[in-house]
Amino acid sequence: MVKSEESSRIIITVLGHDRVGIIAGIATILAEAGINILDISQTILQGFFTMVMVADMSGSSLDIARLRELLNEKGREMALQITVQHEDIFNFMHRI
Amino acid sequence: MPFSISKDEILETVNMLSTENLDIRTITMGINIMDCRNGDGAETGGRIYDKITRCAAQLVKVGDDIEKEYGIPIINKRISVTPVAMIGDGFGPEEMVAIGRCLDRAAQEVGVNFIGGFSALVHKGFTRGDLALIEAIPETLSGTERVCSSVNLATTKSGINMDAVYRMGEIIKDTARLSADRDGLGCAKLVIFCNAVEDNPFMAGAFHGVGEPETVLNIGISGPGVVLSAVRKHPDADLGELANIIKNTAFKITRTGEMVARIASRRLNVPFGIIDLSLAPTPAIGDSVADILESMGLEKVGAHGSTAALAMLNDAVKKGGAMASSYVGGLSGAFIPVSEDQGMINAVDDGALSLEKLEAMTCVCSVGLDMIAIPGDTPAAIISAIIADEAAIGMINRKTTAVRIIPAPGKGEGDWVEFGGLLGRAPVMKVNRFSPAGFINRRGRIPAPIHSLNN
Structure with a gap:
């Protein structure tokens, strides 16, 4: 049974057309908030950009709702779909 | 703990939430109100109001917080209470209506959109409380905004109470007539059950069953x-x-x-x-x-x-x-x-x-x-x-x-x-x-x- 309810790790996903500065833009927001990036995986298929990022919020100055707002704003600016989810959702849904 | 979820699994979940309308439809708090009985309908209603607003004070806030933190839409926060016919047994229809109004006020106060439990369990026959509650249904559902009502009139174990079936046809007609200006909206808040379950979180049929604990989250x-x-x-x-x-x-x-x-x-x-x-x-x-x-x-x-x-x-x-x-x-x-x-x-x-x-x-x-x-x-x-x-x-x-x-x-x-x-x-x-x-x-x-x- 998953024991990590209410852990401090989050998953950020980014979908959209590839362009310069996607990771930089997101990483800047995270760095300013004191959020540590643990893992990044990205693929580009025919110009379509998909990125999944695992980050640790334990030292964050923002709560997850505020971070989501900031990243959504960034997403609108760069024409990307950015989602921020708690790690627990994925653990619950895909692992027992 | 290492992170072991694959990218496809992550994207599948994100998709469910962002484009496929995956949501938590309702968090329903069941509250026992058997201990709220007092002198008359208004007094009993007042105690029910106090208990609901005390027990469910944080319900909407916690629901909203979880929605924000986890990014999962939680559409409704709701409350169900013990069937009112049992608490109000011995009261007349007017006093039942008064209790209904208190439920409505309590729902409004804690910010839930529906409250269920204006209910009677009559699958084998009526108590006086059941009859009074059923009489009070049309006025209650047309005069309140958030109160939901249900009547269980049959079970596999006891058969079908055809007296209740007969009566509910008229009650539904009366409820529609009293809310005629809204296309009979009152009837949308009234469910007639066979084999009702005691822990259903969905409206309009939710009530807090007699076998349930003091409070419960469904x-x-x-x-x-x-x-x-x-x-x-x-x-x-x-x-x-x-x-x-x-x-x-x-x-x-x-x-x-x-x-x-x-x-x-x-x-x-x-x-x-x-x-x-x-x-x-x-x-x-x-x-x-x-x-x-x-x-x-x-x-x-x-x-x-x-x-x-x-x-x-x-x-x-x-x-x-x-x-x-x-x-x-x-x-x-x-x-x-x-x-x-x-x-x-x-x-x-x-x-x-x-x-x-x-x-x-x-x-x-x-x-x-x-x-x-x-x-x-x-x-x-x-x-x-x-x-x-x-x-x-x-x-x-x-x-x-x-x-x-x-x-x-x-x-x-x-x-x-x-x-x-x-x-x-x-x-x-x-x-x-x-x-x-x-x-x-x-x-x-x-x-x-x-x-x-x-x-």
Whole structure:
């Protein structure tokens, strides 16, 4: 049974057309908030950009709702779909 | 702990939440109000108000917080209470109405959109409290905004109380008449049950059963859009494979509910009761059970084959859900309301779906005839007979069935009723006009079936 309810790790996903500065833009927001990036995986298929990022919020100055707002704003600016989810959702849904 | 979820799994989850309308449909807090009895209706109502506003003070806030933190929409926060007929036993109808008003105020104060439990359990007969409560239903539902009412008038163990069936036909007519200016909206908040469950989190039929603890948290999750998308991805799968795909999907949906249930239960310090995994459609496009049935290969829901498709869907949803949570309960399955499901609305509008076919489908769905508008001049005896048929299906098949039907005042077949919001809109359906009055007027009690004798 998953024991990590209410852990401090989050998953950020980014979908959209590839362009310069996607990771930089997101990483800047995270760095300013004191959020540590643990893992990044990205693929580009025919110009379509998909990125999944695992980050640790334990030292964050923002709560997850505020971070989501900031990243959504960034997403609108760069024409990307950015989602921020708690790690627990994925653990619950895909692992027992 | 290392992170072991694959990218595809992450994207699948993100997709469910962002485009397929996966949501927690309701967090419903059940509250025992048996200890609130006092001198008269107003005093008892006052104590009920105090208890609800104390117990559920944080309910909406915790729901909203979880929604924000986890990014999972939690659509409704609701409350169910012990059937009011029991607390108010000995009171008259006016005092029952006073209690109803207090429930409405309490719901408004804590910010929940519906409160269930203006209910009576009369499957074997009436107490004086039951009779007073039933008398009070039309005025309560037309005069309050958030109160929901239910009456259980049959069970497999006790048979069908045909006196209650007779009476409820008239009560539904009266309720429609008193809310005639809103297309009979009062009736949308009234459910007539056979084999009602005590831990159902979904409105309008939720009440806090007598076997339940002091307070309890029941979670209703939904996700017709997620199942629809999974079915659409496999147009060539045979039905065995398709059942498996639906099972897997239902499992994932239920796990989300399990997580929210645990977090909410801990934060509110209220024990977790059950997860109700029901495919509960909304009027939103793509959030439709009818669309799932049609994506299985039916041209329109209501076509022959609809019952078989629904039976498979309902069963696969339960199997997936049962594996995913320690406690699955409530109604769990697929709802087939008309006004709340755009696909069902279209099928009625196109003449593909009749009341008779819907009745057949309720033999295999999770509940019954739900949110159906019929002509306003339908006689009470016909409404009673619709209830009797549905109760018979539930009684014989050992399942919950329900009727939530709206005889829309001043409207005839082909007209539309508009309730707005989650309750949606619906075309008025054709009703068989041959009279069942002779049968309904006999009253009495239909005995429990032979298979109730299983001790």
